[in-house]
Amino acid sequence: MSDQYYGRTKPPRKKSGARIVLFLFLFLGLVALGFFSFTQYMAIISLQNNLESLEDKLWQVEQENKDLQYKFDEIYEENEKLREENTMLRSSVVINNGNRKTNKVAITIDDGAGSDLMHRTLDYLKAHNVRATLFPIGYWVEREPEVWQRAVAEGHELGNHTQNHTFLSSVSDERVRSELSEWQESVNEALGFEYHTYFFRPPGMDGFTSPGSTQAKRLQEIVADKGMFTILWDVELVYALRNEVATPERITRHVLDNARGGSIVLLHFTPNDIAALPDIINGLRARGLEPCSLRELLLADPEA
Template identity: 30%
Template structure:
């Protein structure tokens, strides 16, 4: 009798063990792009680019970035971590007040390809609630942490009403390593094209850090873009102006 009772129980335990340790399938970029919900760059004839910032808001660097963006009348998209937004709500309010866009970058910033659908949904919902409480608006855009994507991450995001925004493959200067500002500038400007999505970071080190090479590079990047006739806009505005099948941006372009 004991063997008859234990056998199905062991089968169930084995099944869930396999499920929990299975590697999620990762399809090609083209396969995900066909869903219409995953974006690396945007096809547009206008000289538009989207500058994005991950991991903030930072109490020192994000305000400095906002000052530089205002100098050039440039708009950006900030993919914020819920735990940072929670700590620095006044900075996030300023981001929105000055006409920039806010996206979801999860709550805990877990760098893993093995995140479960349940955990990711929890991270997205928690961050959505924090952003909505601070800004009054629920974000529709989501950027996977470290740009890691697979079927679980993509499908969970889409099921939760998100557009997944990655970045142009030649527009990642890896500024999170804090290389010299001129190196960041050269990397971004050397291959700029209409519709590019540029990834930068407004969180380096800790909240007490006082120097950031990304901040130093941003003025030169925006100066170059202006000299070449490029207009930095939010991701949602670029999607909308490209006349693709995306929702009208909710703020501030209605």
């Protein structure tokens, strides 16, 4: 009986041991679960914090972006204004000569010719160490590219004289633009790089015979919009010697009698003009004047 009693009372004791273990397990499980939940909670909190700080940063970047856009708009507007002013300034200027206080005289030669005469011209200029400004017609540049490559390689500069020597007063704005841009394409193609010029000379002076006329203003604005100045001259031969036989001697005398510091001399690629070139260069130097390119004249220090 006592065994039975003992047996009866014994199991509850064993059971309570198992319960403690079970309880411990449960307790540990709960603690583990709590700890796990706590770490999850902390992870969520820190993610939320990160998200908030990212949102802050995004907001900051958006603000900075807005500021930059605002500054960009300001600069863009300023730039547009300057460009307009620049075009206005250029289109209001037709250049007949440089600063009279320099001893420099720009030699400009128009149109173009076959390679014999062209190489002879370049030989003269090289022999006398003179850089000139040449205003070829695009047509000639297309035809004799190596001549113009040589000219640029030897320090001469090229100015826009239109693609086809078109008299511009009688054609549309669109045609004027295409004459100028076709010239540019011919030159770029011949030289193998993007050539930049500031100088335009109107074929036959057409459209520019009355300074300030509506026609001149129309053309000047297009030229200026293409980033160029209109370049005329103060010494030329075609009109001045129209009633005479323009021999090289007569040409030389006319240039030497009329050129002075700051002058722009207009010659053409004709046999007589080019034959006169060495005497013109020597004659100018004998008078204390220095033949040069347009760039050298227009950028010259007035006191030099």
